Amino acid sequence: MNILTLFLIVPVLTVIAILISRTKEQIRVSAAVGMGIQLIQSIYLIFAYLAERSRGNIDVMLFTKTWKWFESMNIQFSIGVDGISVSLIALTGIVIFTGVLTSWHVDYLTKEFFISLIVLSTGVFGFFISLDLFTMFLFFELAVIPMYLLIGIWGSGPKEYAAMKLTLMLMGASALLLVGILGLYVNSVQTGNPEFTFNIVDLSRIDLPIEVQRVFFPMVFVGFGVLGALFPFHTWSPDGHSSAPTAVSMLHAGVLMKMGGYGCLRVAMYLMPDAANEMGWIFIILTTISVVYGAFGAIVQKDLKYINAYSSVSHCGLVLFAILMSDKISSNGAVLQMISHGLMTALFFALIGMIYERTHTRDIRFMGGLMKVLPFLAVCYMIAGFASLGLPGLSGFIAEMNIFVGAFQHSETFYRVATVIVCSSIVITAVYILRVVAALLLGPIKNEEFNFLKDAVWFEKASTVILIIAIAGMGLAPLWLSELISESLNPIIQKLSLLNIY
Amino acid sequence: MTLENLLLMRHELVLSVTALVVLLSELILSKDDTKKVIPLLVFLFLINTVIGFLPAKSGELFGGMYRTTGLIILMKNILNIGVFIVFIQSAGWLKSNVTGFENMGGYFFILISSLIGMDFMISSGDFLMFYIGLELATIPLAALVASEKLKEKSSEAGVKLILNAALSSGILLFGISLLYGTTGSVYFYKVAQGFYYNTLQVLAFMFIFTGIAFKISIVPFHLWTADVYEGAPVNVTSFLSVVSKASAVFILVILLFTVFHSIIDVWNDILYYTAVLTMTIGNLFAIRQQNLKRFLAFSSIAQAGFIPLGIIGGTTLGFSSVIYFLLIYLFSNLGAFGVVAAVSNATGKENMNDYDGFYQTNKALSLVMMLSLFSLAGIPPVAGFFGKFFLFTSAAREGYFLLVFIAVVNATISLYYYLLVVKAMFINKNENPIQKISSDGYMKASLILCTLGIILIGFAGYIFEFINSLTFGVK
Numbered sequence: 001m002n003i004l005t006l007f008l009i010v011p012v013l014t015v016i017a018i019l020i021s022r023t024k025e026q027i028r029v030s031a032a033v034g035m036g037i038q039l040i041q042s043i044y045l046i047f048a049y050l051a052e053r054s055r056g057n058i059d060v061m062l063f064t065k066t067w068k069w070f071e072s073m074n075i076q077f078s079i080g081v082d083g084i085s086v087s088l089i090a091l092t093g094i095v096i097f098t099g100v101l102t103s104w105h106v107d108y109l110t111k112e113f114f115i116s117l118i119v120l121s122t123g124v125f126g127f128f129i130s131l132d133l134f135t136m137f138l139f140f141e142l143a144v145i146p147m148y149l150l151i152g153i154w155g156s157g158p159k160e161y162a163a164m165k166l167t168l169m170l171m172g173a174s175a176l177l178l179v180g181i182l183g184l185y186v187n188s189v190q191t192g193n194p195e196f197t198f199n200i201v202d203l204s205r206i207d208l209p210i211e212v213q214r215v216f217f218p219m220v221f222v223g224f225g226v227l228g229a230l231f232p233f234h235t236w237s238p239d240g241h242s243s244a245p246t247a248v249s250m251l252h253a254g255v256l257m258k259m260g261g262y263g264c265l266r267v268a269m270y271l272m273p274d275a276a277n278e279m280g281w282i283f284i285i286l287t288t289i290s291v292v293y294g295a296f297g298a299i300v301q302k303d304l305k306y307i308n309a310y311s312s313v314s315h316c317g318l319v320l321f322a323i324l325m326s327d328k329i330s331s332n333g334a335v336l337q338m339i340s341h342g343l344m345t346a347l348f349f350a351l352i353g354m355i356y357e358r359t360h361t362r363d364i365r366f367m368g369g370l371m372k373v374l375p376f377l378a379v380c381y382m383i384a385g386f387a388s389l390g391l392p393g394l395s396g397f398i399a400e401m402n403i404f405v406g407a408f409q410h411s412e413t414f415y416r417v418a419t420v421i422v423c424s425s426i427v428i429t430a431v432y433i434l435r436v437v438a439a440l441l442l443g444p445i446k447n448e449e450f451n452f453l454k455d456a457v458w459f460e461k462a463s464t465v466i467l468i469i470a471i472a473g474m475g476l477a478p479l480w481l482s483e484l485i486s487e488s489l490n491p492i493i494q495k496l497s498l499l500n501i502y
Numbered sequence: 503m504t505l506e507n508l509l510l511m512r513h514e515l516v517l518s519v520t521a522l523v524v525l526l527s528e529l530i531l532s533k534d535d536t537k538k539v540i541p542l543l544v545f546l547f548l549i550n551t552v553i554g555f556l557p558a559k560s561g562e563l564f565g566g567m568y569r570t571t572g573l574i575i576l577m578k579n580i581l582n583i584g585v586f587i588v589f590i591q592s593a594g595w596l597k598s599n600v601t602g603f604e605n606m607g608g609y610f611f612i613l614i615s616s617l618i619g620m621d622f623m624i625s626s627g628d629f630l631m632f633y634i635g636l637e638l639a640t641i642p643l644a645a646l647v648a649s650e651k652l653k654e655k656s657s658e659a660g661v662k663l664i665l666n667a668a669l670s671s672g673i674l675l676f677g678i679s680l681l682y683g684t685t686g687s688v689y690f691y692k693v694a695q696g697f698y699y700n701t702l703q704v705l706a707f708m709f710i711f712t713g714i715a716f717k718i719s720i721v722p723f724h725l726w727t728a729d730v731y732e733g734a735p736v737n738v739t740s741f742l743s744v745v746s747k748a749s750a751v752f753i754l755v756i757l758l759f760t761v762f763h764s765i766i767d768v769w770n771d772i773l774y775y776t777a778v779l780t781m782t783i784g785n786l787f788a789i790r791q792q793n794l795k796r797f798l799a800f801s802s803i804a805q806a807g808f809i810p811l812g813i814i815g816g817t818t819l820g821f822s823s824v825i826y827f828l829l830i831y832l833f834s835n836l837g838a839f840g841v842v843a844a845v846s847n848a849t850g851k852e853n854m855n856d857y858d859g860f861y862q863t864n865k866a867l868s869l870v871m872m873l874s875l876f877s878l879a880g881i882p883p884v885a886g887f888f889g890k891f892f893l894f895t896s897a898a899r900e901g902y903f904l905l906v907f908i909a910v911v912n913a914t915i916s917l918y919y920y921l922l923v924v925k926a927m928f929i930n931k932n933e934n935p936i937q938k939i940s941s942d943g944y945m946k947a948s949l950i951l952c953t954l955g956i957i958l959i960g961f962a963g964y965i966f967e968f969i970n971s972l973t974f975g976v977k
Contacts, residue, residue, distance in 0.1 A: 068963075069963045070892075070963045070966055070967070071963070071967055072819060072822070072966070072967060072970045073819070073892065073895060075963075134891070138882040138883065138887065139882075141881060141882050141887070142882050142883055145876070145881050148921060148924070149924075149928060149929075152925060152928065152929040153928055153929055159929075160925060160929060163929075164918070164921065164925075167917070167921065168914060168917065168918055171914045171917055172911070172914050174910075174914075175907070175910035175911050175913070175914050176907075178891075178894065178906075178910050179898075179903060179906055179907045179910060182894060182895060182898035182903070182906060183898070183903065185895065185898070186898050186899055186901075196899070215903075
């Protein structure tokens with residue numbers, strides 16, 4: 001049995017277990033156990049992958065398995081992983097497990113909540129293991145649609161508006177994406193490939209004509225880019241994140257936005273490299289705006305969730321920026337940044353959720369001095385903040401370092417100028433992070449009622465500690481992760497690198 | 503004509519027997535026992551549906567006026583399944599006393615006659631048989647639409663339907679007469695042989711297309727749809743929107759692929775523009791609807807707009823996609839209409855804001871409704887996604903990328919209004935939502951059937967492969 005199929009079977013079993021559970025406690029426990037198994041599997045997958053590689057297996061994708069699905073259309077159910085997807089699967093495993101832990105207190109329609117959450121995570125896992133564009137697209141939409149219910153039912157604030165906006169923007173993006181992948185499919189009959197195919201590995205062997213690439217590269221890139229909060233299509237993200245319940249914000253900012261980056265790298269850049277080199281500059285401008293605009297946006301916000309949502313726009317913009325550089329070091333940085341941002345933003349949203357439950361406000365103007373009453377949460381928040389602004393020793397540093405070093409090695413002035421502009425986000429990020437930390441955690445307690453707040457309980461501690469261990473682990477020992485990724489980037493960069501010396 | 507030959511008409515024969523048995527059984531049953539007609543009919547129709555699936559031969563009868571192939575049998579089976587679901591959904595409505603039928607047998611008899619008409623229409627080998635089938639399929643429906651005698655809207659709908667049907671069949675007949683005048687025959691294969699780019703013949707094609715477009719409610723021939731759907735009893739509406747529409751699509755595709763294949767570039771253009779118009783207008787009007795029947799009427803117009811994506815280009819793969827799409831559409835739409843019927847029969851409420859907080863009281867019904875709507879919108883993992891995806895793929899393979907893009911954007915717009923219903927049921931708060939509805943066993947069975955169809959048909963790849971094996975070589 002293929003280990004990757006387990007990633008789809010376990011959620012199904014979990015959902016069944018939740019369906020037959022009687023009490024809320026049983027529901028929570030079955031969700032936690034199921035997602036705990038997913039986490040263990042995803043960690044195990046890394047070691048299994050490394051073992052397979054060290055055995056000398058040099059295929060592009062490992063653990064592949066293909067089933068025929070719709071033969072007359074040559075649509076397959078095809079799965080397989082490389083270093084990039086393995087590390088993103090591990091990220092998903094961590095975030096969904098901690099997400100379930102932070103949702104321990106969900107009381108309203110508990111069963112439905114956990115089922116939707118697990119369906120969402122199944123979409124993400126399925127997306128990362130897919131090698132067929134059809135199944136990839138299927139899982140993409142599967143991950144988006146439970147968001148509507150999750151935000152609409154369990155959200156806060158203008159949740160109906162936010163849920164509708166998010167769903168429609170992402171579905172609109174998938175419209176572009178669908179046309180894009182159909183374009184790839186229809187043009188896949190070239191020399192050496194007699195049959196129409198959606199399979200990524202087969203498609204990567206084909207040299208598509210540049211005219212075709214010019215049409216469909218922007219569609220695919222924007223289609224995935226919307227999910228990765230590409231300017232000017234990022235507007236769903238702040239509204240969506242701020243209205244979503246805690247676990248959904250975590251999953252969404254932590255993992256779902258990574259699907260955008262992964263899709264851009266794996267489908268847009270990998271399969272259409274000529275157009276990527278030719279048209280990359282347009283998107284570099286857009287992502288540069290994303291990075292700087294997102295960071296500035298975060299400065300002026302007063303709601304904690306909005307601050308982190310804009311910060312996510314900035315960080316995810318950095319991911320797309322690094323991918324577009326088509327440089328090995330910066331692409332490596334991009335994948336590291338996806339994981340790093342996934343972990344720290346999940347930590348951020350988890351903490352914000354916990355703080356909001358206690359203070360019943362997310363407005364930083366009414367808060368202050370939480371360090372005195374909530375020392376555990378406050379320290380965690382500081383760690384997340386430092387990771388976000390790129391303090392060495394935590395995950396953010398190693399990712400951004402790679403991105404900027406790689407990007408600046410580009411010989412053309414345009415790319416260097418863009419890199420310099422993007423670099424300014426480091427400073428801006430420091431400004432808003434320190435400002436929030438100061439306003440929220442330090443200083444006098446502004447509200448008398450805050451004196452009686454209780455610090456974190458066991459499930460909150462568990463989820464934050466897991467995330468912090470992952471962040472620190474990645475920051476302190478980045479090499480093995482970086483090697484895992486960079487080796488898998490080789491085939492992609494080989495197709496792309498026409499300009500670089502590496 | 504030997505018995506073996508006669509058995510080629512198996513579907514129609516068994517249906518006729520069923521219809522007569524139901525009609526006669528009412529004479530035998532005493533006044534108090536009339537409700538026993540329902541289980542009898544359900545049993546008979548189930549047998550009829552099963553018989554339809556038995557292996558059969560293809561062949562011709564009456565000198566080519568009637569013909570049957572594996573593909574045509576498949577179409578008839580799809581219609582049978584649809585009608586079967588409609589029947590078991592209408593049991594609750596018939597038992598309540600709002601109907602104008604003193605005897606339920608009449609209802610079933612009329613519906614089965616209409617179905618027989620559709621079967622003849624699909625099986626027709628010449629235009630006369632086609633026309634007779636079409637009329638037999640349409641006229642009984644007007645009686646059914648107007649059957650709620652106490653409701654003004656129902657009578658209005660009946661009149662609208664019969665007038666529109668008369669107009670459209672008049673246009674159709676004119677087209678047929680032009681064809682006969684220019685080719686000297688009404689047989690499909692002879693017309694196809696004598697068909698070339700003659701202005702008169704292209705005009706004839708336009709008229710025939712218009713006549714059928716009325717039935718499928720393609721824009722701009724859709725204006726009757728919303729009023730009729732709203733006025734008719736819910737179960738009749740679901741019959742109109744699923745079975746009647748599917749049969750018209752089937753015959754349209756058969757005609758386009760066999761008779762009019764030589765002017766493919768003419769009808770490609772026509773289909774292109776009508777598809778864009780139908781999708782867009784259906785969607786934009788659906789957004790504004792408050793009455794769920796009207797809402798589903800416009801949604802079904804929009805759904806009809808997707809069908810030309812499979813027909814355009816005239817490929818067999820596209821044809822398979824169309825049949826597959828209709829099969830999925832049948833289950834999805836009947837699921838949605840089933841819920842609306844259950845609620846409407848129990849409470850008489852049909853407006854969207856009546857459904858606020860529906861999930862608090864009726865979990866199962868809300869879930870069925872949500873799955874059906876997601877399937878209509880084309881959201882994975884339910885079957886609607888696969889149906890739409892294959893239509894898009896076959897259009898893209900013919901190079902119609904812009905059309906595919908417009909269609910996908912329309913699918914996104916449609917998601918908006920489907921989500922409005924989901925929002926009403928799951929998110930909106932309501933102090934006193936619709937009380938718990940206890941639907942009868944028939945309704946439950948039908949909804950379970952629809953849900954199974956919605957969930958399983960997409961994943962079961964061999965269903966599509968089976969359809970594709972039959973459409974191969976239609977041209």
